[in-house]
Amino acid sequence: MAEKFESDLLRGSLDLMVLSVLASDPQYGYSIQKRLQEASREKVRLPAGTLYPLLHRLEADLLIRSWLDSSTGRQRKWYALTAKGKKRLTAQAAQWQQYADCMQSLIGNYLPAS
């Protein structure tokens, strides 16, 4: 129970996960981490060394934008989806769906009876 997914499984999907978390409302790094953790029932636990470089990449690609909030004593860096990011989210989600369908048809026979 609560054993993490293999790292390589996440590869190529983490961007999509983070974009989807940011879709509903702005978040800061740590809250993204917690949300993902919660939404996946502890199966996705992004180490800081994964999360922050990822956010920097997304921002460099203009998929998200950020601003600092120092008003709360503890400094937080908030992130929000850009228009480009929203487009990317729907595009990536659609592609992921196709990919999942493909995998499903390949491995369907070897899945435990549901």
Place this chain on the structure above:
Amino acid sequence: MAEKFESDLLRGSLDLMVLSVLASDPQYGYSIQKRLQEASREKVRLPAGTLYPLLHRLEADLLIRSWLDSSTGRQRKWYALTAKGKKRLTAQAAQWQQYADCMQSLIGNYLPAS
């Protein structure tokens, strides 16, 4: 149409794909390549530089075993699942299903109307 999946999406799933292709009957490298290509409707096209190292890894892990067939003039290297490989296949398939469910719940809202 027939545009390939991004490489990173495949990452961590390729092992599973190949194992599933080998589950029904033994195959040689080139036939695996073609089967996967066909089963995915051209969306998965494994380059030789990906496929052969992958097969060597699986064999080193004792998930598959191989033998040469030189009787047909053109030399082929056949691969078959080992008992360990079969177990790995079902385990990986189950894990993938969980992962897919997790992704689904995350991105479900941003999927095009089905």
Place this chain on the structure above:
DNA sequence: AGCTATTGTATCGTTCGGCTATACATAGGT
């Protein structure tokens, strides 16, 4: 006979993302 595409296996070096380890700082509880 010569040419080309397909079949078939293999390795080298590059690229790039996720990870561990490390660093630093504030807040709250005991």
Place this chain on the structure above:
DNA sequence: ACCTATGTATAGCCGAACGATACAATAGCT
């Protein structure tokens, strides 16, 4: 005083997927 949780960040390692390249036998065409 100490420890945990919160919060952001970087450096360096590791390993898988890839493009390029190599080599060889076969099939089909003209």
